Amino acid sequence: MSTRTRRTFFSLIVFFSACCLGGMLVSQQVGAQSSTDESSFRDSLKSFSNVYDVIAQNYAEPLTGDMPDKVIYDGAIPGMLRTLDPHSNFYDPKAYARMREDQHGKYYGVGMVIQPQNGKIVVVYPFENTPSYRAKIHPGDIIIAVDGKPTANLGSDAVANMLKGPKGTHVQVTVTREGAASPLTFDLIRDEIPHPSIDLKYEIRPGVGYIHITQFQETTGREFDDAVASFGDLKGLVLDLRNNPGGLLTEAVSVCDRLLKRDQIIVSQRGRAYPEQVYRATHGNGGENFPIVVLVNRGTASAAEIVSGALQDHDRALIVGETTFGKGLVQTVYQLSDNTGLALTTYHYYTPSGRLIQRNYNGVSLYDYYYNHDHPTDLKDREVRLTDSGRTVYGGGGITPDYKAEAPKSNHFEDLLLAHYAFTHFAPHYLVNHTVTKDFQVDDAVMSDFKQFLGSQNVAYSDQDINSSLDWIRTNIKAELFTIVFGQTNGIEVRADWDPMIQQALTYLPAASQLEQTALKADAEKEAALSKTPVGH
Structure with missing residues (x-):
């Protein structure tokens, strides 16, 4: 058994033993754990050890590289936990670090959301008041290199890890942008990135x-x-x-x-x-x-x-x-x-x-x-x-x-536009020759530009497609433009102002007010009844 395999297998033994010990410590509060249970556990662990040995020695391919870790972290432990319930879960080192980062609500990096689109790493939006936002990196920018290393064939997780780093350190981000004749390179200084809930x-x-x-x-x-x-x-x-x-x-x-x-x-x-x-x-x-x-x-x-x-x-x-x-x-x-x-x-x-x-x-x-x-x-x-x-x-x-109140169901054409990232790509295209102010509205001229853009992207549509989703299309165009020009909060607000479920929720505020008054009245009656209850001596 190789050193890597022994270390991984030892981690599994420690994990099982910790679970068993935890159960034994807990049992002091809820009842003694029987010697039969402990013997059964040891037998099960021995059986697993025998199975692992057979796999390690006889599998068609040697368990090299990260395979031993995958067998344990992605197979044995999650499989055990899934027999308990859908929510008990094991976190390998990367997943555990991500979970703690999410709980803290902050990390160190440049502050942008990225995603793969058509084989490229695209900026969805920079968080406001972060290094990437202050440097004027835009939604729709395509990241082609980080510190000179090309991002071709890299996933978004790999690129995100390249962007993160200690506070105060530099990282160079090279992007291509609609309307820019050549790639743009930004020298960013990593900072603490708050991620508000x-x-x-x-x-x-x-x-x-x-x-x-x-x-x-x-x-x-x-x-x-x-x-x-x-x-x-x-x-x-x-x-x-x-x-x-x-x-x-x-x-x-x-x-x-x-x-x-x-x-x-x-x-x-x-x-x-x-x-x-x-x-x-x-x-x-x-x-x-x-x-x-x-x-x-x-x-x-x-x-x-x-x-x-x-x-x-x-x-x-x-x-x-x-x-x-x-x-x-x-x-x-x-x-x-x-x-x-x-x-x-x-x-x-x-x-x-x-x-x-x-x-x-x-x-x-x-x-x-x-x-x-x-x-x-x-x-x-x-x-x-x-x-x-x-x-x-x-x-x-x-x-x-x-x-x-149910969310409106999307139709085939709306799904098609999202699959082609039509709004994400149209917004930087539009801003090459236009400016947008806070009183901007998506009028007929903007819609004409959008239709021409769809044609250039080989996205088929009919007038009926456009008209049946007109309010939704206008909202998404405006939201993407506002995200680039004014920040992601303004883009989210545009969508909230349109959102049919939010508009429906507003109509129930009078009923919520009546409920509140009924609850306050019920509380007052209970308190009055308690004050009249005789107390025995």
Whole structure:
């Protein structure tokens, strides 16, 4: 067995032993682990060792290079965890580093989003107030070299790693740009790149705030407090949690703490190894009440469902959209050797009314669980609970919205335009001979230019195709142009102003205000009844 193979196999033994030891330590709280269990574990580990030895000695190709790591990191360990549940997960060193980076909400680099398009690495947009933004790198620029090394045949992860580095170090980025006669080279100085979890917050209507949280990371609670404070005297709030996959529980609790009354329950955790833990609002909203509509969809999961469920159960917000993903399993992340990590399901979480919102995953493939999940349509089979004011809510399959609102379905022509990156490529083409100001509108002249551009790109279309998607096309053209000229926040805002689901959410603010008044009245009646209750001596 080679040194590399021995090291990888030893890592696996350490991993299994750590899991076993963790179980033994936990068992001191929940009951002694039997000697039969320990003997069975040793037998299983020996069987695995024998299988690995046979593979290492007899496989058609020698296990050289990174193959031993792949066998363990991509095969044995993930396979074991998938027999438990869909969310327990193992992170190899690269994945673990990325996860920690996401949780921290910052990294060191130049600050741009890139993606492969037609075999090239294209800038989607630079983050505002970062080295790449200040240097005026544009969306649509094609990165052809980093520090003189060509990016041809490199993936976006490889190029992203080349752009990252210690703070204060230099990196040269060479790009080609529509309308530029020759490549442009930028000498950038790497810096700390904040990656906020709130990518858009603005006054969408007079007195009405809009906040979109992309995920829950270490900065989310503070970002949310700052966003709410920036609106001043709020008359209403649309909180957009669509496609928010979750994140840190503590930050979801922090967001709820800002909106609920002090001491109200936010979420409770129950697991085999640890006593039940109940999270409450420790600071509370200080009596600052305003109607709230929370936007959710099938991609709203985990910590985002905690927020949705808590606000719904306490009648603090109306939930609008689609039934959420249905993830009620909580993972604890353990750092292991070799900078690897284990996310192990240790708890179930429950909303304040006692709902477990985890969707059934028994007998379901991992692919279907994530991508083809269908929620129960018959609510009579769902767990029934009541909100503070007596409204019926359902558990056992995500957060069911108070009002349904589905995202508009794209048609074939819209999919075709996106597949050809039509808007990403048209915007820099248009700006070669035009200027764009804040009062810019996509008029007939702009649409004529866009049609000519589609023809030059061999994208077939008819007038019916254009007219059936006219508002959507105009929005995407304007958003891409504003992203280049004014920054990505302005581009996102253009899309939010058009978004049919956001516009629908705004119409439910009066109903959310009525719900808020009903909840306040119910609270007042409960407090009055408690004050009249005789106390025995």
